[in-house]
Amino acid sequence: MFKHKHDKKHSVVVVSAIYKYDEFKTEFDKLVSQASSKIKVPGYRPGKAPKEQLLARIDYHSIENKIFSNFLDKNKNEIFKYLDDKKIKFLPVFSNVDIKDKKDKENKDLEIEVSLPTIPDFENIKFDDVKVKFELPKITKEDIEVEMSHFTSHLTKKTEVKEKDAKSQLHDTVNIDFKGFINNEPFEGGEASGYDLELGSNSFIAGFEDQLLNKKVGYKGDVKVKFPKNYFVKEYADKDAVFEVKINKIFRQDSVKVDDEMIKNIGIKNVSSLKDFEKYTSLKLNLEQLSRQLTNYVNEVIFEGYSKFDTKLNEIFFKERVNALRKDFEKRLESFGIKKREYITMLKSSEEEIEKEFVTLAEKEVAIEFVREAIMKDVKKSNDWETKYAKEFEILTNEDEAKNISLFLSMNESLLTKIGKDKESKELVTFISKKLKF
Structure with a gap:
């Protein structure tokens, strides 16, 4: 009753089923009769108008769709069993339905093609030619000390650094003004005043925050970065940018004595x-x-x-x-x-x-x-x-x-x-x- 074509490359199987013309005609006539009995024509009771007027008002496309839908619903389990017997892994969903030979001469059986997504066999993928660099963590003693300090910071709060010679450190918050340029032209979204940025938060382009470490309040200078290749604004992607930056204030977590008792x-x-x-x-x-x-x-x-x-x-x-x-x-x-x-x-x-x-x-x-x-x-x-x-x-x-x-x-x-x-x-x-x- 069924035949199939399995397109493994695109993960789809097309199953063909034959719908006997006599069965289709019987179902078609039945549904047309049911539809005719409900049609209202001005001056007539429902379904009592002249036949040609009733037939002219019937949605034949909708009737055909219902017939094919009923046919597939009736035969879906048989289709699924057929594919199971063929050892094809599939998703039990008809993603597409196509009726073949529908417009051919009368009394010809109809061929219905249904497409089902198939589940690929990925067990045979080869990774020999795949070259991806494997990098292990490189945690330094300084990283550990900074993290320990950061961990205990919830016991204190951030206050403005007042010392004249104080320089910005990792996890400090710097209040900055900045304006960005690409090819010496300012770009949209690249300017702000009084912006609070936590150094080490990685909320800005890679390299931006690093260049603001060890800087004093009042610092004015250029920060040079490069937008990532996959940056969401395609016009800026993979381009060099220069930001004019001024540090207005530095805020730092108050220190706390970390000892055995505190731990x-x-x-x-x-x-x-x-x-x-x-x-x-x-x-x-x-x-x-x-x-x-x-x-x-x-x-x-x-x-x-x-x-x-x-x-x-x-x-x-x-x-x-x-x-x-x-x-x-x-x-x-x-x-x-x-x-x-x-x-x-x-x-x-x-x-x-x-x-x-x-x-x-x-x-x-x-x-x-x-x-x-x-x-x-x-x-x-x-x-x-x-x-x-x-x-x-x-x-x-x-x-x-x-x-x-x-x-x-x-x-x-x-x-x-x-x-x-x-x-x-x-x-x-x-x-x-x-x-x-x-």
Whole structure:
């Protein structure tokens, strides 16, 4: 009864089903009769007007659609079973319906083609040619000291620095005036007065905040940066910019004496001394950065492997993600009081280009999820992590969460090995066992 064509490259299967003409005609005549009986023509009771007037008012297109919809609803389970028997993984949704030969001569059976998204087999993706740099955390003693100071800062407040020779430090808030230029021309959105910027917040273009460290109040100078290649304003992307900056004020967290007695009262489980707090902070910083870098690395490797793979996801799989991204985008614009059309004009872009970016981002996010799930099927955690390291992680949190940290690292170690990144897998283990000095 059925036949199919499986387009693996575009992840869609087209199933053909035959609708016998006699069956179609019987159903068609029945629905036409039902529709005729309800049609009102001025001067006549419903369904009692001359036949030609009734037939002229019938929506035949709607009737045909209903017939085909009923046919597919009646046969969908058989179609699904047919695909199951053919060992084709599919999403049980008819993404497209096409009627063949409908306009051919009378008494000919109809061929109905239905398209269903198929679930790609990503288990065979190769990552041998994927080159992504794996960077491990490089946490310094200064980073640890700054974080310890920052952690205890909630016990104090920020006040204006009055000393004449005082220079700005990491986590200080500087009140600044700035004006940006590209090719010696000021650009829209690149100017502000009395702006409070926390140094180290990474809220400005990379390098901007660093150039304001070790500067005194009254400083005037140029800050030189480069917009990222993927900057949301395409006109500025990958371009050099110079900002004229003046520091009006510096605000700094009031100092607090950090000693064993104070550490006992900050409420961190298993931390009762300054030495414990230092170990806690070091471990926390290393694991947080490792988690980000490891996740980003694996995701980039996976997506590059997907990009080189012949098979791609059917767009139906990331349609909802596109809608979510669009809604989030519109909600953020609304929160800033910006109209969508004004924003698009400012970007010198178009609604189509922005929509294309949503699709690209959504496909990447969903593709990473699909591929990761496929290659993780037979990946097993190593018990070594739990026996060797979980206890050490308990300084950060409770026993269950410590095991979760171990599981995350264990699964990623195995995942790296599975995709042929043995070198990176060993580097991960070495980092945990030696760099953190367990």
